[in-house]
Amino acid sequence: MTDRPNQGPGFHTLAVHAGASPDPATGARATPIYQTTAYVFDDADHAASLFNLQTYGYIYSRLTNPTVSVLEERIAALEDGKGAIATASGHAAQMLISFVLMQPGAHILASNKLYGGSLTQFTNTFKKFGWDATLLDPDNPADFRQHIRPETKAIFIESLANPTGVIADIAAFADIAHEAGIPLIVDNTSATPYLCRPFEWGADIITHSTTKFLSGHGNAMGGMVVDSGKFDWGQNDKFPSLTRPEPAYHGLTFYETFGDLALTVHGHAIGLRDLGATMAPMNAYLTITGCETLGLRVAKHCENALAVAQYLEAHPAVNWVSYPGLKSSKYYDLHQKYMPKGAGSVFSVSLKGGYEAGLKLVDALELFSHVANIGDTRSLVIHPASTTHRQLDEKAQIASGAGPDVVRLSIGIEDAADIIADLDQALAVAMRA
Numbered sequence: 001m002t003d004r005p006n007q008g009p010g011f012h013t014l015a016v017h018a019g020a021s022p023d024p025a026t027g028a029r030a031t032p033i034y035q036t037t038a039y040v041f042d043d044a045d046h047a048a049s050l051f052n053l054q055t056y057g058y059i060y061s062r063l064t065n066p067t068v069s070v071l072e073e074r075i076a077a078l079e080d081g082k083g084a085i086a087t088a089s090g091h092a093a094q095m096l097i098s099f100v101l102m103q104p105g106a107h108i109l110a111s112n113k114l115y116g117g118s119l120t121q122f123t124n125t126f127k128k129f130g131w132d133a134t135l136l137d138p139d140n141p142a143d144f145r146q147h148i149r150p151e152t153k154a155i156f157i158e159s160l161a162n163p164t165g166v167i168a169d170i171a172a173f174a175d176i177a178h179e180a181g182i183p184l185i186v187d188n189t190s191a192t193p194y195l196c197r198p199f200e201w202g203a204d205i206i207t208h209s210t211t212k213f214l215s216g217h218g219n220a221m222g223g224m225v226v227d228s229g230k231f232d233w234g235q236n237d238k239f240p241s242l243t244r245p246e247p248a249y250h251g252l253t254f255y256e257t258f259g260d261l262a263l264t265v266h267g268h269a270i271g272l273r274d275l276g277a278t279m280a281p282m283n284a285y286l287t288i289t290g291c292e293t294l295g296l297r298v299a300k301h302c303e304n305a306l307a308v309a310q311y312l313e314a315h316p317a318v319n320w321v322s323y324p325g326l327k328s329s330k331y332y333d334l335h336q337k338y339m340p341k342g343a344g345s346v347f348s349v350s351l352k353g354g355y356e357a358g359l360k361l362v363d364a365l366e367l368f369s370h371v372a373n374i375g376d377t378r379s380l381v382i383h384p385a386s387t388t389h390r391q392l393d394e395k396a397q398i399a400s401g402a403g404p405d406v407v408r409l410s411i412g413i414e415d416a417a418d419i420i421a422d423l424d425q426a427l428a429v430a431m432r433a
């Protein structure tokens with residue numbers, strides 16, 4: 001992995017500058033929050049050509065907004081992608097990309113180690129659209145090949161899974177998807193483009209919950225779909241949304257008209273227009289600010305997480321720690337291959353004291369906040385079996401790495417010694433119980 005996607009500016013330079021220039025009206029150096037719903041047309045012809053997708057410009061903020069556009073360009077640049085679509089949340093991004101690719105009767109293959117909310121979205125809620133999902137163990141990419149059907153539209157994995165620390169062999173999954181003429185979608189939320197750039201390994205589409213490390217301060221919901229622009233949508237007849245005439249735009253064909261921007265244009269002109277899961281300009285502004293320090297923060301998150309994971313692994317109250325940065329992890333080699341700068345800062349810990357110890361630990365921690373979130377500057381903790389993974393039965397909880405004895409940590413950017421001291425006193429309380 002290189003720090004200079006495309007031989008252009010380096011990662012930290014793009015993180016500060018990509019997509020933004022001084023405001024043409026005022027010279028404002030920070031990107032303004034364009035808190036507007038609509039944009040005045042030059043004249044009637046201009047309005048008509050905007051609505052026909054013949055001219056690029058702003059119409060209505062459900063589709064596009066200048067603050068949101070800066071963020072889209074910035075994250076596309078950080079991932080070395082062709083274009084991006086910002087959404088109201090990470091789940092909205094997953095909805096939007098599925099909506100383009102899927103239709104009633106369509107099928108998707110996904111990792112069974114996805115974030116718990118994604119498992120529920122894919123297997124339960126998407127069923128109501130007539131979309132079928134098969135969940136498989138990401139440790140066996142070849143298994144996915146066996147389960148591809150004629151109606152399968154994509155493979156969906158997480159580069160670094162929240163919270164199990166499972167690292168997917170992205171290149172192997174890309175080969176399997178491409179053999180079948182379908183795209184590989186990678187949720188890159190936990191790794192961020194600072195640690196891992198899935199497009200360099202053959203992925204076609206990236207999704208993010210920008211709610212996590214990209215905004216980074218636990219203050220803005222958001223999601224992103226990033227397109228590599230490299231997938232050939234016309235190689236088969238599996239993706240009619242992009243390759244067949246669109247009645248809502250006078251029979252325009254997105255792939256023919258927009259080429260490697262087809263998915264990006266479709267995502268705004270149809271996806272955001274009709275599903276309406278748009279990112280608010282205020283949230284885009286906060287996320288733009290977050291992106292500027294992404295590399296600095298993630299480096300510190302990773303350094304702290306490794307120190308904490310090493311401390312926990314040696315602790316007598318602990319069964320195991322799922323951090324792929326530990327030499328004992330079965331994902332250590334994949335970590336070295338796909339994200340050598342660090343293994344992220346979200347992982348789980350199994351406590352010998354089981355369910356009760358998990359609850360005690362969460363209650364005894366003082367510096368850590370007990371919240372259902374990750375990727376904040378602050379250290380966070382949660383006991384998945386009693387909260388985020390409550391809807392799953394115990395078998396599914398264990399399969400997704402969130403059994404009753406498991407606590408999830410998201411290590412912040414405080415001083416590592418203070419984080420460890422807090423865990424030390426709380427583990428003592430949990431052991432006494």
Ligand SMILES: *Cc1c(COP(=O)(O)O)cnc(C)c1O
Nearest residue numbers: 089090091115162189209211222
């Ligand atoms: C949080 C999260 C999501 C969902 O994102 P929201 O912004 O909460 O909708 C998806 N994938 C991963 C890996 C996540 O951590």
